[in-house]
Amino acid sequence: MANMSFAQALNDAHKLEMERDPNIYVAGEDVGVYGGIFGVTAGLLDQFTDKRVRDTPITESAIVGTAVGAAAAGLRPVIELMFVDFIGVAFDQLYNQAAKMKYMFGGKAKLPLVMRACCGAGIGAAAQHSQCLEAWFMHVPGLKVVMPSTPYDAKGLLISSIRDDNPVVFLEHKLLYGMEGEVPEEAYTIPLGQADIKREGQDVTVVATAQMVNLSLSVAEKLSGDGISAEVVDPRTLSPLDEETILESVRKTHRLVIVHEEVKFAGSGAEIAAMVAEKAFDYLDAPIIRVAAPFTPVPFSPTLEAEFIPNEDKIIQAVKTVTGNPNVA
Amino acid sequence: MSLTNEQMIGMYANMKKIRMFEEQVAELFAAGKIPGFVHLYVGEEAVATGVCANLREDDYITSTHRGHGHLISKGGDIKLMMAELLGKKTGYCKGKGGSMHIADLDLGILGANGIVGGGPPLASGAALASQYQGKDLVTVCFFGDGAANQGTTHEAMNLATCWKLPVVFVNENNMYGISSCTLNSMCVADIADRAAAYDMPGVVVDGNDVVAVYEAASEALRQAREGEGPSLIECKTYRHKGHFEGDPCVYRNEEELQEWKAKDPVLRFEKKLLDMQVLAREKIDEIKDSIEKDLAKAVSFAEESPFPDPSEIIEDVYTP
Ligand SMILES: Cc1ncc(C[n+]2csc(CCOP(=O)(O)OP(=O)(O)O)c2C)c(N)n1
Ligand SMILES: [Mg+2]
Numbered sequence: 001m002a003n004m005s006f007a008q009a010l011n012d013a014h015k016l017e018m019e020r021d022p023n024i025y026v027a028g029e030d031v032g033v034y035g036g037i038f039g040v041t042a043g044l045l046d047q048f049t050d051k052r053v054r055d056t057p058i059t060e061s062a063i064v065g066t067a068v069g070a071a072a073a074g075l076r077p078v079i080e081l082m083f084v085d086f087i088g089v090a091f092d093q094l095y096n097q098a099a100k101m102k103y104m105f106g107g108k109a110k111l112p113l114v115m116r117a118c119c120g121a122g123i124g125a126a127a128q129h130s131q132c133l134e135a136w137f138m139h140v141p142g143l144k145v146v147m148p149s150t151p152y153d154a155k156g157l158l159i160s161s162i163r164d165d166n167p168v169v170f171l172e173h174k175l176l177y178g179m180e181g182e183v184p185e186e187a188y189t190i191p192l193g194q195a196d197i198k199r200e201g202q203d204v205t206v207v208a209t210a211q212m213v214n215l216s217l218s219v220a221e222k223l224s225g226d227g228i229s230a231e232v233v234d235p236r237t238l239s240p241l242d243e244e245t246i247l248e249s250v251r252k253t254h255r256l257v258i259v260h261e262e263v264k265f266a267g268s269g270a271e272i273a274a275m276v277a278e279k280a281f282d283y284l285d286a287p288i289i290r291v292a293a294p295f296t297p298v299p300f301s302p303t304l305e306a307e308f309i310p311n312e313d314k315i316i317q318a319v320k321t322v323t324g325n326p327n328v329a
Numbered sequence: 330m331s332l333t334n335e336q337m338i339g340m341y342a343n344m345k346k347i348r349m350f351e352e353q354v355a356e357l358f359a360a361g362k363i364p365g366f367v368h369l370y371v372g373e374e375a376v377a378t379g380v381c382a383n384l385r386e387d388d389y390i391t392s393t394h395r396g397h398g399h400l401i402s403k404g405g406d407i408k409l410m411m412a413e414l415l416g417k418k419t420g421y422c423k424g425k426g427g428s429m430h431i432a433d434l435d436l437g438i439l440g441a442n443g444i445v446g447g448g449p450p451l452a453s454g455a456a457l458a459s460q461y462q463g464k465d466l467v468t469v470c471f472f473g474d475g476a477a478n479q480g481t482t483h484e485a486m487n488l489a490t491c492w493k494l495p496v497v498f499v500n501e502n503n504m505y506g507i508s509s510c511t512l513n514s515m516c517v518a519d520i521a522d523r524a525a526a527y528d529m530p531g532v533v534v535d536g537n538d539v540v541a542v543y544e545a546a547s548e549a550l551r552q553a554r555e556g557e558g559p560s561l562i563e564c565k566t567y568r569h570k571g572h573f574e575g576d577p578c579v580y581r582n583e584e585e586l587q588e589w590k591a592k593d594p595v596l597r598f599e600k601k602l603l604d605m606q607v608l609a610r611e612k613i614d615e616i617k618d619s620i621e622k623d624l625a626k627a628v629s630f631a632e633e634s635p636f637p638d639p640s641e642i643i644e645d646v647y648t649p
Contacts, residue, residue, distance in 0.1 A: 032508075129443055297646070303636040
């Protein structure tokens, strides 16, 4: 075990996988000399040369599209989109080309590619550099969507994503890059489609993703002092979604709060809520509550951005409502 | 087409204003008063200044993430800009946009832009509106060397010539898109050469020579305004600062920076005007003092202004 940051854990995953498989290449804007805007690809250029670590022009459509073509022709691209907000420039190559190729071709194609991108608000980067767009990707059959919340998960999930033979969208909340944790030095995998119970509890299930997992854990700790036992479930992979782990938790706690940073309307939580309503309605003792961003672009000003991002108070309020516990202030 | 002394002094004062504004922003950023990213225009002042000196108030521009110089040159109010940079309610965008999204539609400024290559299609669109409505307005599209490789830029240029739109594409070739040097990101020496692919005129100018920029823009804008269609001007320049404030600049060397600093567009024009005796030392000091005063007012206005109230978050998403 070693103590590393989320960014270092991702870096390590790249390094170990590239050492193992010569068909893996990394490409994207500023991934080489600069080592990635958030340092995730630091040192890879020196170790693997510019054949395998490719600084690209500013050309997202071609970065994604060449990865799709290269994957179909036998390579395993791991590309960095920098900010997920830039997917708009390149979306066709991802959702019409990468996601559908296998199916349209009658099952013949294999598309082993990973598109990494940072997401999320909290650094004042404003409307076009702060979004959480996981629901967009979840809505496309053929894509897998991964969203880790800890350094340990980041490394194991990235290795699994790289080894997966499908296009994987790997979303990294930018506030997590500096988060530290214990991470095995060797390569290991965490299966895609397997949620993790980050904290066990009896009274309410809180399903949260990325940075919201950390907020929810902090809330759970505070609530335990008020006699409320919250179970925090991190899906880790939004597509495929580990329905069983979520359902099992809800069958135990009978209450569900979903927390994510995307806008609430048609966000990933809508799918989770609908799934639970369909499959565990009889177990629910209270309406499901989603804590999520308002239906607005991400505002710049600190006062507005703070209002945009779900916070501990809003999560506590939601838990209080579903548990009906007046002790919770 | 020769410039009057008054026009030249005006251009000098504008460049100086951009330079001093950016230095002030750098200071405020370092003091932690500006959230997010700021991309400064230091070293490139001659481009926006020379181009916009040809524009009317109702002409349009599209800008980039490095937009402060464009905004100032198109008549933007530095008080409202500064307030926006600090995220204040009194700013150009009520604090909702920040540096990367400052806009003033009343001045034809269709916004800075957080998306590289986001501006060119908008520019062709604004030009379409003017052509469609029979107005003799032009649109200038500022875009970087990095943006020159985006598909959107090429699509916008192709459509502009197909429809003979009154738009001038002004490329600010500062040799880098973050760490990506043009030597690696493209295989032509001159972005202006790409104009041929769309059958529009393409010229290269010294982007650190404000008069050269002015003259090239003047001709391109005349053509656009008179219905002869779009063109491309490539201005060779350099940014003195990092890509954003805080950039360690590992991708370029000190020698190169010093070489370009020796060609500083503001100092160069200042020297030229002194040599030509268009400007006297006292006048330069006067200009500087007056900018300093305006800047001090802008900063105190921004600092004293309130932040938006959290309840304002849901306003302005839709037009009722
Ligand atoms: C679509 C998109 N891709 C990438 C970025 C990240 N980014 C912001 S500015 C920039 C470099 C732009 O270079 P250039 O167009 O030359 O403008 P300069 O910064 O040199 O003024 C990059 C890659 C972005 N904002 N939008
Ligand atoms: Mg550039």
